[in-house]
Amino acid sequence: MNLLNRILDHIFGRKYYANIINTRGTSRCEISCFIFRTREEAMEHKLSLDKTRSFMFVETVSFRSHKRY
Numbered sequence: 037m038n039l040l041n042r043i044l045d046h047i048f049g050r051k052y053y054a055n056i057i058n059t060r061g062t063s064r065c066e067i068s069c070f071i072f073r074t075r076e077e078a079m080e081h082k083l084s085l086d087k088t089r090s091f092m093f094v095e096t097v098s099f100r101s102h103k104r105y
Contacts, residue, residue: 049100053078056094057085065094071105 045051053075055068072078078096085093 049102050104051098051100052105053096053098055081055085055096058092058094060090060092067097073105 050073053072054070055072055078056065057068058065068081070081072081075096075098082093082096085091
């Protein structure tokens with residue numbers, strides 16, 4: 037981690053990712069119960085969702101938080 041990233045993390049918080057999913061057969065969309073530190077981890081979760089019949093991937097969102105997940 038370089039100095040600029042550390043400063044941004046201190047001021048704005050760390051960057052995290054979460055997947056928004058849709059329960060198949062309904063119009064209900066909600067955030068997945070997992071929070072990921074990298075976009076790659078979120079994409080791995082997306083691939084695992086494609087294998088289920090219960091949920092459908094909608095999109096990945098990023099957010100910043102001072103809390104450590």
